[in-house]
Amino acid sequence: MTRKIAPYPGAAGGWDALASSFRHVREQGIVGRGARTLLRANQPDGFDCPGCAWPDRNPQSSFEFCENGVKAVAAEATRRRATREFFATHTVSELSRWDDYSLEAEGRLVEPMAYDPADDKYHPIRWDEAFSRIAVALKTLDHPDQALFYTSGRTSNEAAFLYQLFVREFGTNNLPDCSNLCHEASGLAMTEQIGVGKGTVTLADFEKAEAIFVFGQNPGTNHPRMLGELRSAARRGCRIVVFNPLRERGLERFADPKHPLELAGGSTPIASHYYPLRIGGDLAAVKGMLKRLLERDALDHEFVARHTQGFDALREDLLAEDWSLLEAESGLSRAQMEEAADVYAGSGATIVCWAMGITQHRHAVATIQMLVNLLLAGGNFGKPGAGACPVRGHSNVQGDRTMGIDEKPSPEFLDRLGEAFGFAPPRQPGHDVVGAIGAMARGECRVLFAMGGNFAAATPDTAFTARALRQCEMTVHVSTKLNRSHLVHGRQALILPCLGRTELDAQAAGPQAVTVEDSMSMVHLSRGTNPPASEHLLSEPAIVARLAEATLPASRTPWRWLVEDYDRIRDRIAEVIDGFEDFNARVRTPGGFRLPNAAARCQWNVPGERARFVVHPVPRTAAPGAGLMTLMTIRSHDQYNTTVYGLDDRYRGVSGERRVCFISAADLARLGLAAGQWVDIVSVWHDGEREATRFLLVEHAIPPGCLAAYYPETNGLVPLDHHAERARTPASKSIPVRLRPTRDLGAALSP
Numbered sequence: 001m002t003r004k005i006a007p008y009p010g011a012a013g014g015w016d017a018l019a020s021s022f023r024h025v026r027e028q029g030i031v032g033r034g035a036r037t038l039l040r041a042n043q044p045d046g047f048d049c050p051g052c053a054w055p056d057r058n059p060q061s062s063f064e065f066c067e068n069g070v071k072a073v074a075a076e077a078t079r080r081r082a083t084r085e086f087f088a089t090h091t092v093s094e095l096s097r098w099d100d101y102s103l104e105a106e107g108r109l110v111e112p113m114a115y116d117p118a119d120d121k122y123h124p125i126r127w128d129e130a131f132s133r134i135a136v137a138l139k140t141l142d143h144p145d146q147a148l149f150y151t152s153g154r155t156s157n158e159a160a161f162l163y164q165l166f167v168r169e170f171g172t173n174n175l176p177d178c179s180n181l182c183h184e185a186s187g188l189a190m191t192e193q194i195g196v197g198k199g200t201v202t203l204a205d206f207e208k209a210e211a212i213f214v215f216g217q218n219p220g221t222n223h224p225r226m227l228g229e230l231r232s233a234a235r236r237g238c239r240i241v242v243f244n245p246l247r248e249r250g251l252e253r254f255a256d257p258k259h260p261l262e263l264a265g266g267s268t269p270i271a272s273h274y275y276p277l278r279i280g281g282d283l284a285a286v287k288g289m290l291k292r293l294l295e296r297d298a299l300d301h302e303f304v305a306r307h308t309q310g311f312d313a314l315r316e317d318l319l320a321e322d323w324s325l326l327e328a329e330s331g332l333s334r335a336q337m338e339e340a341a342d343v344y345a346g347s348g349a350t351i352v353c354w355a356m357g358i359t360q361h362r363h364a365v366a367t368i369q370m371l372v373n374l375l376l377a378g379g380n381f382g383k384p385g386a387g388a389c390p391v392r393g394h395s396n397v398q399g400d401r402t403m404g405i406d407e408k409p410s411p412e413f414l415d416r417l418g419e420a421f422g423f424a425p426p427r428q429p430g431h432d433v434v435g436a437i438g439a440m441a442r443g444e445c446r447v448l449f450a451m452g453g454n455f456a457a458a459t460p461d462t463a464f465t466a467r468a469l470r471q472c473e474m475t476v477h478v479s480t481k482l483n484r485s486h487l488v489h490g491r492q493a494l495i496l497p498c499l500g501r502t503e504l505d506a507q508a509a510g511p512q513a514v515t516v517e518d519s520m521s522m523v524h525l526s527r528g529t530n531p532p533a534s535e536h537l538l539s540e541p542a543i544v545a546r547l548a549e550a551t552l553p554a555s556r557t558p559w560r561w562l563v564e565d566y567d568r569i570r571d572r573i574a575e576v577i578d579g580f581e582d583f584n585a586r587v588r589t590p591g592g593f594r595l596p597n598a599a600a601r602c603q604w605n606v607p608g609e610r611a612r613f614v615v616h617p618v619p620r621t622a623a624p625g626a627g628l629m630t631l632m633t634i635r636s637h638d639q640y641n642t643t644v645y646g647l648d649d650r651y652r653g654v655s656g657e658r659r660v661c662f663i664s665a666a667d668l669a670r671l672g673l674a675a676g677q678w679v680d681i682v683s684v685w686h687d688g689e690r691e692a693t694r695f696l697l698v699e700h701a702i703p704p705g706c707l708a709a710y711y712p713e714t715n716g717l718v719p720l721d722h723h724a725e726r727a728r729t730p731a732s733k734s735i736p737v738r739l740r741p742t743r744d745l746g747a748a749l750s751p
Contacts, residue, residue, distance in 0.1 A: 004655040005676070005698055012220040012227060012651060013067075014255030019149030021070040024645060028078035028206050040529055044590045047517045048526035049405075050076055050501040051640055052153055053392040054223045054584065055518040056557060056591065059164040065263065065348035068222035071638070071645040076500040077530055080107025082482050084124045087113060091120040096487045100457065101644040101658075103482045109497035109535035110294035116488060122486075122495065127538065127546070135550035137447050137474040137492065144459070145172030145428070146444050148436045150302070150404045151177040152452030153265055153394025154501070156514035158541035158569045161576075162398070162562065163451055166548040168414075169423055169555055174445070176223075176407045178397055178453060180433040182356050186362035186390040187401070193372045194610045195605030198398065200387035200597055201351055202520050203229065211239045211347035213340075213372065214271075215282055216357020220651060223355075223635045227254045231268045237265015241344050242271040244357065245279050245632065246662070246708060247701035249638060249651035258432070273639055279630045279706045280621045280734045282358060283367040285330040285373055287618060288337030289344060298345035300379030307602055308376050310613035329618050331703050335497030349385030350378060354480030357394070357632070360733040364724040365667070366616035373613050382602035391640065392519040395501075399517030402577065402595070408431050413576070422556050422576045433459060434728045436722060440468035448490070449476045451540065452498075454712075456488040456732035457516075457642040457725075461715035463690070470672045476541055480533075483642070484712070499539045503528040507542070509565035514541075515587055517595070523580075524592025577611045624736035628684055629667070632733040633711035633718070642712045649710075654698065661739070662700035662708040671739065675699040678742040681709065683717035683735050690717050693744050707737065 010016055019183070040046030043224045045570045051072040086106060092115065092131050112130045113122040125133075125213065138147055151160065166476035167175055179187070187197030194200075204213070206229040219226040231254050234240055242251045253269050255262040262268070293299055294315060295609055304311050321335050330337065344350060352371050358364060372388060380386035392398050404413060407430035414425040431439050436458060439445040448455070455477075459465045465488075469475060472490030479486070480500050486493070499505055503511040513527035538546070556700065563570045567584050574583040581593040586593040598604070624630050636658060638646035648655045661681060668674060680693045690716050702708060711732065722731045 002655065003657045005696070006653050008249065008651055008653045010254040011253040013257050014262060014267070016650060017067040018257050020650070022069050022429045024071045024074045028080065029237060030077050030079060031076060043251050044525070047501050047528045048395055048524065049073065052223045053282040053398060055226045055312065055520045055522050056524070057203060057225070057228065058158035060511055061244050068221065068224050068640060070734050073124045073502060075104070075643065075645060076502050078107050078485055081103070081110050081533065082106040084111065087122040090176050092122070092487050093120055096658070100484060100642065101647060103484065104644055105746050106482050108481060108533040109479060109495060112498060112538040115490070115493035115670040121217035121254040127493070130496060131550040133492065134449070134474070134476055134547060138170065138551050141446060144426070146445050147441070147447040147449065148174045148176060148431060150436070150448065150450040150453060151175065151400055151456055153178045153397025153400060154452050155540055156516060156564050157397060157399045157573065158402050158514050158562055159544060160400045161569060161573050162541055163546040164404040164543055165417065165421065166552070168425040169421070169552055170428055173407055173426055173428060174272060174407060174436065175405050176405050176431055176436040177397040177400060177431040178394060179401055179673050181458060181729060182393055182397070183390055184361055184432070184729045185724045186368055188727045189365045190372060190388065193606070193614060194381070194599040196597055196599040196744050198597065199389045200381060200519055200600040201312070201389045202594065205385050205387060206233055206349060209233060209238055209242060209351045210351045210385065211343055213241045213243070213344070213350065213352045214251065215243045215261070215352070215354040215390060217244070217355035218246070218248045218250065218604070219351060219391070221253070221635055222393070224250070224662045226391065227270070228256060230254070230270050231612060232593060232643050234270050236267055239272040239347065239444065239732060240270055241273045241275070241340055241343055243277050243282055243285055244277045245276055245702055246634070247274070247276065252510070257619040271596060272406070273340060275332055275340065276658055276701065276703055276704050277334055278329070278363050278364070278618070279323055279632050281332070283363055283616065284326045284618045285337055285340070285372050286367070286370045287318065287321060288326040288330060288332070288334065289341040290374060290377060291321055291326070292341035292743070293345060294506050296316050296345060299377050300719055301653045301701060303379030304377065307381070307604065307611055309608050309610040313615050314373060316612040318342035321618070322642060325618055329621065337347055344374070344378060348641060349383060350375070350380045350387070351387055351389050353391055354711070359724070360735065362723070362725055362731045363619040365727050366619070368615060369614040376611055376613060381599060387600060389641070390519070395517040395518070398519060399515070399523070402517055403573070408468070413520065415574045416683070420572065425447035427535065433729055434720060434723055434730070437461070437465050437468050439469055446473045448472055450485065451478050454483040454485050454642040456485040457483065457712040457715065460715055462712070463702055463722040464720055469661045473729040478540060480673065487638070495713040496543055497534070497537050499527060499532055499537050499613050500530065501526060502530045503532045503537070504530065505539045507564050507566070508538070513540070514566060515570070521597060522592055523587060523595060525587055541566065557722055603680060621734065628736045628738055629682070629707050631681065631704050631707040631709060631714065631717065631735040631737045633714050634708050639710070657696060657715060658677065658710050659695045660709065662702055664706070666704040666705050668697065668699060670704070673697060673739070679739045680712065680742050681737050681739060683719070685719040685722060685736070687719065690719070692717055
């Protein structure tokens with residue numbers, strides 16, 4: 001593939017999005033079937049897109065998918081297969097040298113595979129034998145806490161509920177999951193302040209908002225359907241205020257592929273105000289806005305008096321804050337922060353959105369609580385067009401947590417679970433992702449079972465994580481396609497292939513549907529219709545049930561009976577989890593139903609029964625160290641999390657290359673470097689240095705002192721103990737690094 005770096009002149013979306021969509025469908029060999037499949041995406045009688053968790057706008061529309069949704073569907077519906085002949089041809093050592101794109105491109109897994117160290121290859125294994133091996137490994141542990149059970153955000157509600165039930169009947173709360181890597185800080189911060197760890201808005205609020213503030217988010221790549229909401233809001237005069245270190249095309253202008261006039265060359269400007277702040281400068285910027293609001297006396301005093309506590313302490317802290325510190329740490333001028341505050345003050349209804357550009361910092365919890373302070377100060381809860389909107393990633397990552405995938409479950413949840421299923425759940429908190437890696441490295445956890453995901457690639461400190469995984473007696477991955485985690489394994493290793501979201505799930509009672517929860521707490525059905533990629537695939541609920549039967553022969557739970565008809569699982573969910581009363585009837589209404597959200601009704605489930613203002617000092621991050629810069633990891637436009645669909649990043653002008661490092665013109669001049677030069681990125685931490693070699697410098701609109709590069713290639717630069725305070729999400733958006741010219745230029749220049 002030809003490498004090319006050139007500025008992209010177009011808007012996000014438009015013809016290029018359509019052309020890219022068609023190309024990915026064609027590359028997967030599903031042109032005819034792909035079109036039929038996409039028309040079932042996000043439909044009441046179809047499947048939920050396996051990509052992001054953005055809600056569905058119109059259940060009656062035929063076109064409820066986006067370009068990156070097309071890529072996700074095409075990748076799953078591909079005609080390519082990773083067969084036993086493929087695994088017989090390639091050793092694990094050889095495959096370990098392949099890049100992530102090439103591994104993904106081999107296609108769907110078709111039968112269970114077991115690793116044989118004698119020839120360093122995976123070989124077919126029968127399902128019964130696979131479950132027997134796992135059960136033996138689990139039952140011979142000294143204690144259940146020596147096992148870890150990871151969960152991906154694509155797991156359905158039904159599978160997640162059964163999974164956590166099995167894990168707790170087994171005897172542990174070791175349920176690390178992908179929430180630990182992304183929005184853990186949001187849940188913790190919001191629960192402390194407003195009593196709810198989820199967003200409080202719906203799509204209808206986007207129709208009524210007078211201002212929408214977007215922090216640390218790139219919806220053009222990560223949640224493209226959100227651009228439709230922002231486009232509609234902008235066209236009716238809503239002010240959209242963006243705080244982001246990078247100039248992201250989707251936040252600048254968007255051409256909706258469903259609108260002929262915009263396909264013909266027009267586009268809609270999105271951001272009315274765009275503030276390219278320093279990486280990690282959001283807390284200082286929001287504090288500057290609050291200081292301005294206080295100086296203008298532009299607060300909702302009635303709301304503050306009636307619904308909140310702690311405002312006096314925040315007021316005193318804001319009055320004492322130094323504007324020069326706020327400017328230095330935010331990277332913005334006082335005038336810019338005041339301008340943003342004036343937009344906020346002039347809005348009668350405001351939504352604040354954020355994503356991983358906020359959550360993956362050491363001060364993530366404090367920053368989110370400052371965002372909630374901003375909403376509270378303006379009375380932006382409990383009215384149309386206003387509220388908090390943490391935008392989640394995978395399509396059911398929020399639902400997994402609702403279903404009990406949580407290493408720190410509440411006593412109330414455990415009480416109800418134990419009562420419903422007749423056992424005593426463990427009470428000791430389990431390991432989150434960071435804790436799980438450390439426990440494996442210390443030999444305290446000896447088995448890892450992963451329900452989806454790509455643990456080895458998605459986690460921080462890649463080399464350390466790989467050493468930890470190789471210490472395990474067994475690693476097991478439930479997957480649809482080959483990925484890095486299958487190659488970084490324990491002494492025993494199994495790959496269990498499962499049905500994808502697009503595929504027909506036939507159980508004893510007939511074809512089944514699962515349910516998922518989106519970012520705005522809507523729960524709806526997802527029903528696959530495509531023939532399975534192989535007759536040997538099992539659904540995730542069936543995998544959990546058969547594993548439980550093999551491991552827990554004395555369990556009182558009727559595992560196989562539950563899986564015969566998923567309505568039975570949903571009935572048990574309704575017994576345990578609030579908000580799911582009459583689950584089976586309510587979820588069959590078009591579009592599903594919304595879970596209750598007390599904070600959206602101004603009911604505050606916190607001590608004192610009033611929302612809390614919280615005081616935080618401005619973190620001193622402007623100078624990460626002598627000669628150091630701050631690196632943030634980002635996605636390219638041709639990837640979703642660690643899944644790489646291609647080697648292009650259209651909106652940033654990159655083609656045929658992933659090992660790039662975005663840098664400002666000012667820093668190129670200051671460091672004596674040049675665009676097109678190859679460098680190594682070295683992270684500097686208290687325990688030493690980590691390096692990622694051979695990255696191409698690309699000049700980009702990013703503040704001086706700041707860099708950006710794609711993950712998972714740069715996940716190895718994130719130290720394991722560099723994480724959000726209290727929430728422990730990896731601080732992947734604020735890595736202290738230095739650059740050095742690549743020594744092996746010959747290797748760097750090879751395509």
